[in-house]
Amino acid sequence: MPGAQGGIDFLLEPYRVLDLTDERGLLAGKILADMGADVLQVEPPGGSPARNVGPFHGDDPQPEKSLFWWAYAANKRSITLNLEQNDGQALLKKLVAQADFLIESFSPGYLEGLGLSYAELAKINPKLVMVSITPFGQDGPYSNYQATDIVGMALGGFMYLTGDDDRAPVRISFPHFYLHGGAAGATAAMLAHTYRVTSGQGQYVDVSCQQAVAKTLAHAPQIWDIEGAILKRQGVFRQTSGENRVRINWPCKDGYVNYMVQGGTVAYSTRALLDWMKEDKFDTDDLDAIDWEKMGYGAITPELMLQLGGPLGEFFTGHTRAELVQGSLDRRILLFPVATPAALQGHPQLEARGYFKEIEHPELGETVQYPGAFIKSGDGRDIAGIYRRPPLIGEHNVQIYQEEMGLSSSELETLKRSGVI
Amino acid sequence: MTAQQETNQTPGAGKPLDGVNVLDFCWVAVGPMTTKYLGEFGATVVRVESVKRPGTLRNAAPFKDGVPGINRSGYFASYNANKMGITVDMRHPRARDLMLRMAKWAHLVTENFTPGTMESWELGFDQLKEVNPGLVMFSTSMMGRGGPMERQPGFGPVLSSLVGLTNLTGWPDRDPVNPYGAYTDFIVPRFAVAAILAGLDRSRRTGEGIHIDMSQLETTLHFSAPVLLDYAVNDREQARVGNRDPGAAPHGVYPCSGDDRWLALGCFSDEHWAGLQRTIAPDGKGWPYNPDFATLLNRKANEDELDRLLSDWSSSWEVGALMETLQSAGVPAGMVNDCRDLFEDAQLQHRGHFQWLDHPEIGPYATDVSEMVLSLSPGSLDTPAPLLGEHNSHVLKNLIGLTDEEYKSLEEDGVLE
Numbered sequence: 122m123p124g125a126q127g128g129i130d131f132l133l134e135p136y137r138v139l140d141l142t143d144e145r146g147l148l149a150g151k152i153l154a155d156m157g158a159d160v161l162q163v164e165p166p167g168g169s170p171a172r173n174v175g176p177f178h179g180d181d182p183q184p185e186k187s188l189f190w191w192a193y194a195a196n197k198r199s200i201t202l203n204l205e206q207n208d209g210q211a212l213l214k215k216l217v218a219q220a221d222f223l224i225e226s227f228s229p230g231y232l233e234g235l236g237l238s239y240a241e242l243a244k245i246n247p248k249l250v251m252v253s254i255t256p257f258g259q260d261g262p263y264s265n266y267q268a269t270d271i272v273g274m275a276l277g278g279f280m281y282l283t284g285d286d287d288r289a290p291v292r293i294s295f296p297h298f299y300l301h302g303g304a305a306g307a308t309a310a311m312l313a314h315t316y317r318v319t320s321g322q323g324q325y326v327d328v329s330c331q332q333a334v335a336k337t338l339a340h341a342p343q344i345w346d347i348e349g350a351i352l353k354r355q356g357v358f359r360q361t362s363g364e365n366r367v368r369i370n371w372p373c374k375d376g377y378v379n380y381m382v383q384g385g386t387v388a389y390s391t392r393a394l395l396d397w398m399k400e401d402k403f404d405t406d407d408l409d410a411i412d413w414e415k416m417g418y419g420a421i422t423p424e425l426m427l428q429l430g431g432p433l434g435e436f437f438t439g440h441t442r443a444e445l446v447q448g449s450l451d452r453r454i455l456l457f458p459v460a461t462p463a464a465l466q467g468h469p470q471l472e473a474r475g476y477f478k479e480i481e482h483p484e485l486g487e488t489v490q491y492p493g494a495f496i497k498s499g500d501g502r503d504i505a506g507i508y509r510r511p512p513l514i515g516e517h518n519v520q521i522y523q524e525e526m527g528l529s530s531s532e533l534e535t536l537k538r539s540g541v542i
Numbered sequence: 543m544t545a546q547q548e549t550n551q552t553p554g555a556g557k558p559l560d561g562v563n564v565l566d567f568c569w570v571a572v573g574p575m576t577t578k579y580l581g582e583f584g585a586t587v588v589r590v591e592s593v594k595r596p597g598t599l600r601n602a603a604p605f606k607d608g609v610p611g612i613n614r615s616g617y618f619a620s621y622n623a624n625k626m627g628i629t630v631d632m633r634h635p636r637a638r639d640l641m642l643r644m645a646k647w648a649h650l651v652t653e654n655f656t657p658g659t660m661e662s663w664e665l666g667f668d669q670l671k672e673v674n675p676g677l678v679m680f681s682t683s684m685m686g687r688g689g690p691m692e693r694q695p696g697f698g699p700v701l702s703s704l705v706g707l708t709n710l711t712g713w714p715d716r717d718p719v720n721p722y723g724a725y726t727d728f729i730v731p732r733f734a735v736a737a738i739l740a741g742l743d744r745s746r747r748t749g750e751g752i753h754i755d756m757s758q759l760e761t762t763l764h765f766s767a768p769v770l771l772d773y774a775v776n777d778r779e780q781a782r783v784g785n786r787d788p789g790a791a792p793h794g795v796y797p798c799s800g801d802d803r804w805l806a807l808g809c810f811s812d813e814h815w816a817g818l819q820r821t822i823a824p825d826g827k828g829w830p831y832n833p834d835f836a837t838l839l840n841r842k843a844n845e846d847e848l849d850r851l852l853s854d855w856s857s858s859w860e861v862g863a864l865m866e867t868l869q870s871a872g873v874p875a876g877m878v879n880d881c882r883d884l885f886e887d888a889q890l891q892h893r894g895h896f897q898w899l900d901h902p903e904i905g906p907y908a909t910d911v912s913e914m915v916l917s918l919s920p921g922s923l924d925t926p927a928p929l930l931g932e933h934n935s936h937v938l939k940n941l942i943g944l945t946d947e948e949y950k951s952l953e954e955d956g957v958l959e
Contacts, residue, residue: 132740135747148764152733156740175788176772176780188775192767239917258915261892266869267814271785271793272876275806276887280795281880282722283711289795289804290878293721294710294783300765302913304732309914311739312583316558316919318746324551324918332895332913335884337728339571340604342896343616345881346908347604352881353802356719359699362603369699370708370717377718379703418601455695459703459718462773462780465763473689476760490774495761496737499667499681499753501688505737 131157132504136314138222139163139213140197141204144171145330146226146254147193148303153222153310154196155494156505161216161521162197165204166540168514169194178485184514185484191511193303195480195491199512200521201542204235208541215526217242217249222310226254226299229264239325249323250313254306256298258329268330273298277334282341285356301337302330362419367426370459371434376442377459382429384416390455397452398436405432466490474501480510518542551917557584558919562742563941565641565648566590566625569597572682572727572758573654574621576734580650581624582912582921588644588937589627591930593959600930606904612930613903619927620909623899627928628937631959632663640938640957645670647942649745650738651679656695657687667753677751678741682734686757701726705762706769712782726762733761791841792818795878796853798861804878805856805864815841817871822855901926934958 134157140150141163154160162169171193172184179186203209214237217223223242225232232238239251253259256268263276274280274292284291309326317323335342341352358366359381367381382391391413395405408429421429437445442458449456458464471477474497479488494506522528522542536542562585566577574589581587591597599618606614630637641663645651651670653660660666660681667679684701685691699720702708707726712719734756741752763770772778785794785806793808809815815838819830829835829851834844841848856864861877868875879887885896885908893915896908904926912921938944938952952958 130744130748132737132744132752151764152736156737176768176776176778178775180776188771189768192771252914257889258893261889263889266876267872267874268876269790269808269810269874271787271795271806271808272874275795275804275878276876276889278879278881278884279722280806281804281878281883284719285713285716288713289785289797291712291719291782291785291795292806293707295707295766295769295780297765301729301732304729304736305913307736308579308732308739309916311736311743312558312579312914312921313916313919314743315739316556316916318743319558319561320556320919322918324916326917327915329889329893329913331889332893332910333732335890335895336575336910336913337723337725338881338884339723339728340602340617340620341723341881342884342908342910343620344604345885346896347606347616347904348608350604354719354722357717359720369720370703372717377703377709379700379708455700457700457703459708460706461709462706462770465706465770466773470685470689470691470694471760473691474686474757474760476757476763487775489771492763492767492770493760495733495756495764497686497755499679499687499755501755504752504754 130504133158136221137161137219138224139216139220140224142224142226142254142303143169144174144189145299146224146303146306147171148300149224149252149254149306149310150197151193151195152304152307155507158222160197161517162194162199162512163213164199164201164514166201166515166542172514191489194511195507196509197512198517198520199515200518201515203541204237206539206541208536208539210235210237212522212541213237214242214245218245220246220249221314223249223251224254224306224310225252229253229255229259243323247323248317248321250310250317250326251323252306252310252313252326252328254299254302254328254330256302256330258332259327263331268298270296270298273330274334277331278338278341279334282338282352282354284354286354290354298330298334301333302328305330305333361421364423365419365421366423367421368430371437373437373445374439374441376461378437378442378445379457379459380433380437380455382421382433383418383455384413384420385418387455388413388416389453393452393454394456397448397454398432401436401439403432403436408432478507480507482510484513515542553918553920556919557921558916559583559585562586562650563648564588565644565651567651567653567655567660569654570599570727571621571724572730573652574599575728576731576738577625577652578621578623579731579735579912580738582923583919584921585650586941587625588933588941589622589625589928590641591627591629592631593629593930594631596930611903616904616907619899619901619904619907622927623909623923624925625928626933626937627931628934629931629958631957634955634957636952636955636957638664640952641665642670642673643942645677646673648674649676649678649742651677652738653680654682657681657683657692671751675751676745676749678738678745679751679753680734680738680741680756681753682730682756682758684758686760687755699724701758701762705759706766707762710766710769710780710782713784714782718782726758729765730756730758730761733764786845791838791845792848792852794849796856798856798859798864800861803861805859805861805875806878807868807873807875809841809873812838814873817868817873821867821871821873897923899923899926902929931958
């Protein structure tokens with residue numbers, strides 16, 4: 122178990138989770154597994170459809186080589202089960218009797234149609250916490266809508282606010298819609314669990330991915346509600362007040378950096394950058410003369426932004442990202458890298474905290490570097506993290522069905538032949 | 543709601559976090575969104591603020607009637623519903639003792655300062671644990687505790703850049719753009735609440751407190767884990783591709799009638815594409831049936847032309863009507879909701895996503911409820927965000943039992959500022 126490796130108990134070690142989700146909900150169980158819960162990923166025979174989501178190891182599109190699966194099924198164990206057959210349903214009910222949580226992401230009504238609704242499962246285990254993660258929730262006018270990532274990010278209000286102002290709205294190139302719902306699924310499971318601890322009662326939880334995305338919009342909905350204004354996307358700029366906006370992303374010699382010109386309490390950062398520019402023989406007299414210290418947030422006018430844009434842009438494109446980042450650290454300038462995956466692998470802070478972990482994939486004869494724990498204890502001990510490579514299809518069938526539930530090897534053989542597992 | 547009928551459960555009077563006391567030092571967005579969930583689900587959350595140094599969000603637009611004021615920010619009001627507020631000058635010599643009394647009352651202390659700040663007040667976990675051995679403390683910072691960059695300052699959109707999401711957003715022929723706003727501030731809280739509740743659970747089981755340290759960088763990287771693995775095993779650096787998707791065509795955002803109106807759609811299967819064909823050309827003739835678009839591979843090869851023709855077609859449609867028409871034809875499609883649309887969105891209305899609270903200075907204002915409906919113990923937002931220092935007397939006298947004399951002396955000494 123994870124705790125044996127980590128030094129102290131992982132937070133959720135006593136609990137078992139049945140994870141029936143596909144690519145639309147895997148993250149919920151992953152979060153609980155990272156905190157030490159025993160998560161059984163229940164896959165249809167042949168494997169979860171999430172195994173078809175790329176990218177793939179060596180670009181080889183096989184179910185055991187999906188990096189999406191690796192990322193969000195690691196730490197879990199896998200059993201296969203055909204929920205559409207009677208024996209499969211019976212096995213699930215046996216598993217439910219011993220489980221603390223069940224998480225699923227099927228279309229609304231699917232499990233109910235199989236006689237596996239919460240009401241049915243609660244008869245077997247009244248303490249069960251069951252969490253459903255769907256694009257829009259279990260009911261309502263969109264509940265049967267088809268949703269893919271881009272549809273969800275659009276309906277959640279995220280896309281309208283993201284992208285260049287002279288082009289169509291854009292999504293993030295890596296899909297996030299179902300990840301928001303998946304993370305909310307873990308939150309929801311723990312909320313219902315907390316109620317169970319004091320009341321002894323399980324319950325059903327209905328999570329909407331659309332709502333989860335709509336909660337990422339900061340104060341944009343309040344700006345409509347209170348001011349009657351509709352915020353628009355600003356490209357590389359950030360709106361600070363009214364017509365005023367400051368540039369955030371700047372090209373440099375070999376990539377991009379993030380820098381916002383600001384005055385007031387962080388005027389020192391602007392002054393330090395101007396000083397650095399002087400070392401590079403930039404004429405900054407006009408900019409030095411500005412009273413940065415007295416400038417409030419949102420006071421940079423479009424005219425001033427234009428005046429700044431030329432020399433700043435020229436300075437940045439004259440340096441590499443690494444030079445700018447290191448120079449800024451030395452000079453206390455609030456400038457940051459627009460990171461790429463390569464930069465993250467060698468990130469000094471992630472390295473110092475031991476974030477990435479090598480996990481062995483014996484079948485491939487390789488070790489692979491995985492993102493690690495999202496929490497630690499305050500004194501640096503492991504209370505969560507990655508400890509088991511993603512499971513092969515049905516890898517733990519014998520462990521669970523035979524060793525734990527007591528099925529004989531001939532029963533297992535029969536179930537295998539009939540396509541139940 | 544059918545979801546609740548199916549469960550045969552009627553919401554009771556209780557909430558999951560009834561009886562859980564939270565001493566909340568969080569500020570700006572990521573912390574307050576975290577503790578908003580806790581308040582919504584029943585915890586008693588007391589926010590510690592300062593009159594001398596009021597939090598950033600209290601000075602952030604939008605303001606009621608456009609007039610700035612310490613109690614007039616809609617941004618602050620939205621993220622601090624269901625909380626109480628007290629004001630304490632943390633640099634006052636008597637502040638520490640007062641906070642230790644609060645820590646005795648609390649089950650959970652939350653903070654998102656630069657690491658070392660709580661310790662500088664001698665209120666680090668080791669000191670708090672002495673007065674309350676079962677205490678859970680939750681700390682979150684940009685970079686996590688320890689390491690060479692633990693004190694790196696940051697704000698707004700910085701973390702989206704640091705975590706690699708900015709590089710994945712925008713058009714391939716243009717500079718990358720930030721995902722809207724301080725995007726990572728709204729990814730972290732769900733992990734945070736799950737971790738906090740796991741910590742409280744462990745404390746209940748073992749009687750032992752725990753200090754949880756969450757790096758927002760490390761947490762947010764879980765939202766791009768496959769991208770990191772792609773680099774680790776394939777040496778590939780994924781970058782932004784606009785609205786394209788390797789598994790679908792057409793896939794993108796298409797203009798509709800009116801100003802800045804757009805429809806998002808994606809055809810991942812032949813069924814999706816057939817639905818789109820039928821909608822565009824019910825008679826089975828015309829460009830959608832051009833052999834150049836017959837298979838996904840064909841459509842991928844001719845995607846620019848496909849997008850152009852589709853945009854010509856979509857631009858005469860009203861966006862809502864087009865969404866409904868395509869969904870009835872089995873095509874995944876959704877309108878690009880702006881913030882007004884969100885308030886009018888039929889599904890969000892069905893879920894009661896926005897709720898109005900009555901604030902003494904702002905009046906009725908909208909805030910969003912959480913995205914999870916618990917059948918037996920649902921959350922609810924009942925009280926508006928606190929005025930600065932609104933609950934000083936109630937919290938200190940009624941919750942932790944200060945006498946009138948003690949309270950008066952703190953007030954006179956300038957501790958409650």
